[in-house]
Amino acid sequence: MNFKDFLKDKIPFAVIYFLATAAVILVMYLTLIINKIELMNNNILYAWLISIIFFILFLIYDYLKNRHFYNQLNVMLNAKEDLDNILNIGNCSTHEQEMFKKLLLKTYKIYSERTIKYEETHKEYINFINKWVHQMKTPVSVMNLILQDEINEDNRAVFDSILEENEKLSHGLDMMLCNARVNEFNMDFNVESLNIISIVRNVLNDNKKPLIRSHVFPKVTTDAAITVETDKKWIYFVINQIVVNAIKYSKLKIQDNKYITFKIKAKNSKIILSISDEGIGIPKEDLNRVFNAFFTGKNGRKSDESTGMGMYLAKKICDKLGHEILVESEEGKGSTFSIVFFKGKNLFKF
Template sequence: MKFRSFLKDRITYTAVYIISTCVVILIMYLTLIINRLEIPISNIFYAFLVSIAFYMIFLLYDYCRNKNFYNQLNSILNAEEDLDYILNIGSSNNSEQEIFKKILLKLYKLSGNRTIKYEEAHKQYIYFVNQWVHQMKTPVSVINLLLQEQVNEESREVFQSISEENEKLAHGLDMMLYNARLNEFNLDFNVESLDIISIARKVINDNKKSMIRHHIFPKININKEVSVESDRKWIYFVINQIVINAIKYSKSDSEESKFITFDVIEETSKITLSISDQGIGIPKEDLSRVFNAFFTGKNGRKTSESTGMGMHLSKKVCDNLGHGLLVNSQEGFGTTFSIIFYKGKNIFNL
């Protein structure tokens, strides 16, 4: 607290002191007049100034005496996350400060206990989600194997439909698992130099059945390795999510073939991987909210398959990795997502 603020808080006290001093001087002066005693006005004015001077010295002393306590309160107030300043708060100078100190320490203790309980419950929840997802992925894999073994001409269409729904189930489980792991991102990543084109090819290979089914074909416009610094598992998730969305919003009932195009632009300070589709595009009014949690937009309401979490998680992953993720689209003409890998800096924003 600055001295100006300190004085401002004591305006009422100052006003009362000045008024009471004036009243006392006036009473004494009137008494002297009644008793026919004269005293120079300058002496009265001098006494008034001396009284005010003593009062100002007292205020300055009081401020200096409590300045350390005020500074510690400001430190607690300005602390963004860490409240450990409360434990280092100095001794109190009066009963009021002692009460403040006890209240702050009590609040700190209650907050700490609740945080510990929340963290423990959260860890149990994450553990349960991880175990449940892994258990559910086993029957999904078994169903997929059974479908491959049982396919025949008579039931091909039925099995393809079951296979498609099974893929959606597997993708949903993966998204849930990644969402659970994202909360402990700093414990679950490994930075390495990797070929982003090989990651893109793996994503294409993992989604080839869905692409073939909907007459969508990949096109990679670069034939060399492109090395970037990232985490293999997390960047795979981002690219895979973009490709899945591209397939979802490009498929149609017609036999017309469409393409998902992969382009790489290498610059001095960054490498940009752009993934473009020829789908229905994103309305202009929805572009700014594509990365918001649970936002499905106009297109999501059309397909009824969107959860609004895929691109939100992708954006969070890119933010944590220090990568950029941009979107550019025109309704009716397709969408382009660009992942920007920056060079020459600490990419992990933990």
């Protein structure tokens, strides 16, 4: 609190003080008139002047006495770090300030205890989700193996349909696991130099069956092997999510052969991975909300597989890794998602 704000708080006090002073002078003036004693106007002015001087001196004294307390409050209000490092008001000059300090400390203590309980509950929830997802992925993988062994010409259509649904279940479990872990990102990442093409090929290999079923063919264009600094697991999830969406919305378009094109190019201090599809595209009015949580948009209503979380998580992961993700699209012609890697910059280099 500065001196100007201090004066604003003292306005009610000043009004009462000067009204009381005026009342005292008026009573004295009337008393002297009743007793037929003449009172000079100069004496009234002197009384007002002395009262004002004492009032100003009192304000200065009161502000100087409490300045340290006010400064500490300003530090606490403006600080961006943990309150544990700044919650030290110091000595209090009045009983009111002492009570305020005790109230603040008590409130902070209650807040800290509740935060600790919440963090413990959240950690238990995350551990449960991690274990549950891993337990569910095991039977999903076993089902895939059984189905592949049992497929023959008589039951291929049925088993292919079951395999497709099983892949959706597996992808959903991966997304759930990612959503649970992304808030604990600092505990679960490892930045290293990676050949981005090898990540793209791993994603394509893991999506080989959906690509074949949907008659979508990948094309990779690059001049040479390009390395980027990123986390292998997290960037795999981002690229995989873009590819899964590209397949999902490409198969909605009536066309014999559709392509997903991967282009990697170095540009000044950037390395850009562009993933383009020939699907139904994104409506212009939905482009600005593609990365919003739970947003499915016009296209999401055409597919019952859309959750609105995939691209939200992709954007969140890229932000945490220090990358940039962009989208361009034209309805009816396809979409292009670009991941921008900045040369020489990662979570430890800025």
